Amino acid sequence: MKYVLVIGDGIADEAVEQLGGKTPLEALDCKYINTLAGGRLGVCQTVPHGVAPGSDTAILSIFGYDPRTCYTGRSALEAAGMGVMIRPGETSLRVNLCALEGESFDTAKILSHNGGSIEGEEAVTLMEDLIADPRFASLAAAIGFSIHVTPTFRHTGVIDAAHEPDRAAMHFTEPHNILGSDVAGYMPAGALGNELTALMRVSFEILREHPVNKKRREEGKLAANCIWPWGPGSAMTLESFESLYQKKGSAVSAVPLVWGIAGLCGVDTPRVEGATAELETNYEGKVEAVLEALRTGADFCCVHVEAPDECAHAGDVEGKLEAIRRLDSRVVRPLLERLGDIDPEYRILLLSDHPTLLSTRGHDGNPVPFAIYDSRNPGTPRKFDEQHAKATGDFLAEGPMLLRALFA
Numbered sequence: 001m002k003y004v005l006v007i008g009d010g011i012a013d014e015a016v017e018q019l020g021g022k023t024p025l026e027a028l029d030c031k032y033i034n035t036l037a038g039g040r041l042g043v044c045q046t047v048p049h050g051v052a053p054g055s056d057t058a059i060l061s062i063f064g065y066d067p068r069t070c071y072t073g074r075s076a077l078e079a080a081g082m083g084v085m086i087r088p089g090e091t092s093l094r095v096n097l098c099a100l101e102g103e104s105f106d107t108a109k110i111l112s113h114n115g116g117s118i119e120g121e122e123a124v125t126l127m128e129d130l131i132a133d134p135r136f137a138s139l140a141a142a143i144g145f146s147i148h149v150t151p152t153f154r155h156t157g158v159i160d161a162a163h164e165p166d167r168a169a170m171h172f173t174e175p176h177n178i179l180g181s182d183v184a185g186y187m188p189a190g191a192l193g194n195e196l197t198a199l200m201r202v203s204f205e206i207l208r209e210h211p212v213n214k215k216r217r218e219e220g221k222l223a224a225n226c227i228w229p230w231g232p233g234s235a236m237t238l239e240s241f242e243s244l245y246q247k248k249g250s251a252v253s254a255v256p257l258v259w260g261i262a263g264l265c266g267v268d269t270p271r272v273e274g275a276t277a278e279l280e281t282n283y284e285g286k287v288e289a290v291l292e293a294l295r296t297g298a299d300f301c302c303v304h305v306e307a308p309d310e311c312a313h314a315g316d317v318e319g320k321l322e323a324i325r326r327l328d329s330r331v332v333r334p335l336l337e338r339l340g341d342i343d344p345e346y347r348i349l350l351l352s353d354h355p356t357l358l359s360t361r362g363h364d365g366n367p368v369p370f371a372i373y374d375s376r377n378p379g380t381p382r383k384f385d386e387q388h389a390k391a392t393g394d395f396l397a398e399g400p401m402l403l404r405a406l407f408a
């Protein structure tokens, strides 16, 4: 028996005006996703009440770990995914490269939490030049702060143990939840708040007129001109996936968060060339990686597709629809067509980790629709969306019930 978990990040939503009051899933008719819904169809409260909804807390919960007890902060998970182990006493921070608009930092608005989808050499050059700038370097050194750079908008900051702040007294705003707002009201506050705000301010001064950003503006792109720290974390450990389920696992994703969760629980994370976490990604390569993992000994493989979430954060209705269509035709379809070659007996669990709302461009904590398909008993295809899933009355009260149901 083989098991596949398909996470369509943020595919669940609420009624959207541009879609005639339907959600994206309601507006679409996805043949292969609907085939999965022919098995079990219901809703699950992936993120416990009182816990901030995000892919970090939701995917931990889906993997079977209660975020209320094991979660030490998003950035600790991401750091692990980037190969940066956070040691006791150290504080990790997620550091985004964002796009702000405005003449001065104090009156700027945030236009993009991902620096206008910056990636590759441009992202690395901006971050490395920032870190090397003496104005930035001296402020960073004063709080023992260093940054691990990646060729994306996502970077990991670490505050050393000698400067350990009271993490419970650190307050941050998640940049993807305030798009379009004046940034002034959302600066880091509490422990090290002033110091981190000063680093953001100086980053804006250094990066605004950086040649990379001048070039990006000429090309009609947003300037990636400010760092944004958030999601403080500390050293974290998880019980191994294998001891929890007696299954050998693998996880295919383009985002460090998923690599980190998987890495901390001993699940393999094969990397796929050209997997970007955006709409244009290597869907075929990800499916091949899933099949290869299952062929070479894994019992379970998770495949995570980030694009619907990113499109929802961008307020891009058509993009989110297209991301779900591609999930259907380029991930679910080939899985249904080819998993049987590896083992005629397989199950697929498909779900949204959390809803991401086009209306607010932020995450939501409501239950998400899920489907469990069983090749031995496929059932009759039915519509996979929020309303149909809810209408079955099949309700899982917490995320860890999902994999138990998949493996049952």
Ligand SMILES: [Zn+2]
Pocket: 010, 055, 176, 309, 310, 313, 356, 363
């Ligand atoms: Zn998101």
